[in-house]
Amino acid sequence: MDDRPFGGGEGMVLKPEPLFAAVESIWPERQPERKVVLLSASGRSFDQAVANSYTREAELLLICGRYEGVDERVAEHLADDEISIGNYVLSGGELAAAVVIDTVARLIPGVLGNETSAAFDSFQDTGHGEGLLDCPHWTRPAEFRGWKVPEVLLNGNHEEIRRFRKKLAREKTARWRPDLLV
The missing domain is CATH 3.40.1280.10 (SPOUT methyltransferase, trefoil knot domain)
Structure with a gap:
């Protein structure tokens, strides 16, 4: 061998x-x-x-x-x-x-429970676009040890949420992986 x-x-x-x-x-x-x-x-x-x-x-x-x-x-x-x-x-x-x-x-249709999950992963050109890192995520409870979930995520306005997430994805990419920004 x-x-x-x-x-x-x-x-x-x-x-x-x-x-x-x-x-x-x-x-x-x-x-x-x-x-x-x-x-x-x-x-x-x-x-x-x-x-x-x-x-x-x-x-x-x-x-x-x-x-x-x-x-x-x-x-x-x-x-x-x-x-x-x-x-x-x-x-x-x-x-x-x-x-x-x-x-x-995980990119093959049907493997993940939600077809759009992979589209918003880090490095994908779909989702947030531009091959950025994924944005930060929060879940329940809305407040934990005094730390609150950003209000925009609770207001139900999907367009505002989309813009907010893209902004955070850009900020996260600039902080941790500036090499990905062109």
Whole structure:
């Protein structure tokens, strides 16, 4: 399953033969709507836009790296995409796969109880628009330890509430993720 890297170095590398055999046993004939995704610390950044694009694929097959990684021929000749969930290294790609599966699944119609829930998530261009962070949320009670829910959320005016939430989403984004503002 794995072997030492050519040229020396630390760690073990997953061999190409078992990975190609596994994918080919699942998909004997590759079709364009079926994508193989390699999870790797050196892949392109996985974000909400990538998650949205994956919902348009008929099927995804995720390959989880392990040890020092996978033979480069897997990335070059088997994987259609190579993604990373962040600028850090995990022991294996299984946690990254769980992140990808959960992020993509919640965007598929019927997975969430309310179809519009995902539209207002952070980073979505729908909902608040502009790929902002989601706005803060409050629930009952209307007052807790002297801290009150903003009055606009209690007045029933949906247009005022929409504008208020978008304003707060912009403020939150500016505070915590100014890199998202263009």
